[in-house]
Amino acid sequence: MIDIKEGRIESLLKNAVERAKFNNEPQIISITKQINNIDPLHVFESARKFSTNRTFWTSTADDYWLVGAGSVHRITASSDRFDKTEEKWQEILGKAIIHNPFDVPGTGLLAMGGMSFDPKGSKSALWKNFDESSFIIPEFLLTVHNSSSYFTVTVKVHPADEPEKLADSLREKEAVLLSSPDYFPQEVDIQSTEEIAPDEWKQVVQRATEEIRHSTTDKIVLARELRLKLSANVEITAVLNNLISSQPNSFVFAFEREGDCFVGATPERLVKLEQDRLLSTCLAGTAPRGETKAEDDQIAETLLHDEKNRSEHDFVVKMIRQAMEKYCSDVNIPDKPVIYPLRNLQHLYTPVSATLNKDFSIFDIVKELHPTPALGGVPRDTSLEFIRKYENVDRGWYGAPIGWLDSSRNGEFAVGIRSGLIRGNEVSLFAGCGVVKDSNPEAEYEETKIKFKPMMSVLGG
Structure with a gap:
């Protein structure tokens, strides 16, 4: 990684062009500056004027926002996804020119993206624009952290590029991005819904309970x-706006690929890394919210002492502990969970913190944690084998790791649940549940209906 001193953008680009000539290959350069505050949704909407590859990420509880526009470079991998993505990322960092005077997570050179739930799972044309692993280095990046805004321009220069012309082009796009959009998108209405093979799904749930009773599998x-x-065609910005206002304590995200968009509001952080400090969370065990505070408190109390949900939660805590102890020191886990309230649902919640050892990266932790027992099952291999054989749903990026990482060893990944894939005026929503030996297919079906509600509510349902 090469850091350079402050200077005008033309001189910074000239430096990069000279390096590209010397090495006879394209050169990535990233330049970050602080700007006046601007609405991240306005930037996301304005970006549609020149890009079909936009990215949005926010943790509203932390006042943290990322908006990516355009694509300078895309890191993809189909096999050994975690190791190869990390290898390619480190190769890029080793050659990049990074001008970033700010010690702020999510500034400087950054990649945003995700992976499919299972590269060996059922496949369809539904997710054709989403690779098994795909991380985009955006051309333009807005970062909002603790009410301060930063703007990063990343460009891949070539030996024949003219710095002045390149700088003018970047300024023109920046002006478009940082101006208010011509209009703010309007909401649409749901015209029809189609459940995909609900009766067959209930039969698979029943088959899973029998499998669990007669094998060493605990959960699927x-x-x-x-x-x-x-x-009408779904306006992504309007969906994000609704999710931000209606789903507090969630990660609201959008990953657009050639116009198709995976969007949602997930409450489940997989892992957060700031320098060497690691945070993961166990969010397993679900119940609805009550109509009154008394009813809500009663449901929460029942959830805290429900054997099925506590067992499901303990599976995840145990797995996270094992993963952390393999790569970290100073692992800290509370003795029992607390309630994590969302607008439509409440969950059992346990935070896990640790210090990541120097020889490992965030991808080592993501690889170890995915899929968690809350999304795959226990044991992992046998539950995944059952899912591949019987589920008959192309999960795509649903339930998979999505997030970002930067050039300063910061990053954050969440689990892509409470989500949907938007394609024009059609949306595919996904929801799942943990099946154990005493599960009732009808009850599990009703649980998935509850989990569809957050996305249904922001799409006019």
């Missing part, structure tokens, strides 16, 4: 799909 997580048709 099964997902299903609900398809919506809308009155």
Whole structure:
């Protein structure tokens, strides 16, 4: 990684062009500056004027926002996804010119993206624009951290590029991004819904309970799909705006690939890394919210003492502990969970913190944690084998790691749940539940209906 001193953008680009000529290959340069505060949603909406590869990420509880526009470079991998993505990322960092005077997570050179739930799982044309692993280095990046805003321009220069012309082009795009959009998107209405093979799904749940009773498998997580048709093409910015206002304590995200967009509001952090300090969270065990505070408190108390949900939660805590102890020191886990309230649902919640050892990266932790027992099952291998054989749903990026990482050893990944894939005026929503030996297919079906609600509510349902 090469840091350079402050200077005008032309001189910074000239430096990069000279390096590209010397090495006879394209050169990535990243330049970060602080700017006046601006609405991240406005930047995301303005970016549609020149890009079909936009990215949005926010943790509203932390006042943290990322908006990516365009694509300078895409890191993809189909096999050994975690190791190869990390290897390619480190190769890029080793050659990049990074001008970033700010010690702020998510500034400087950054990659945003995700992976499919299972590269060996059922496949369809639904997710054709989403690779098994795909991380984009955006051309333009807005970072909002503790109410301060930063703007990063990343460009891949070539030996024949002219710095002045390149700088003018970047300024023109920056002006578009940082100005208010011509209009703010309007909401649409749901015209029709289609449950994909609900009866067959219940039969698979029943088969899973029998499998668990007669084998060493403890739990199998099964997902299903609900398809919506809308009155017009879905406006992603409007969906994000609704999710931000209606789903506090969540990670609101959008990953756009050639116009198709995976969007949602997940409450489940997989892992957060700041320098060497690591935070993971166990969020397993689900119940609805009550109509009154008394009812809500009663449901929460029941959830805290429910044998099935506590067992499901303990599976995840145990797995996270094992993963952390393999790569970290100073692992700290509370003795019992607390309630994590969302608008439509409440969950059992346990935070896990640790110090990541120097020889490892965030991808080592993501690889170890995915899929968690809350999304795959226990044991992992046998539950995944059952899912591949019987689930018959192309999960794509649903339930998979999504997030970002920067050039200063910071990053954050969440689990892509409470989500949907938007394609024009059609949306595929996904929801799952953990099946154990005493699970009732009808009850599990009703649980998935509850989990569809956050996305349904922001799409006009």
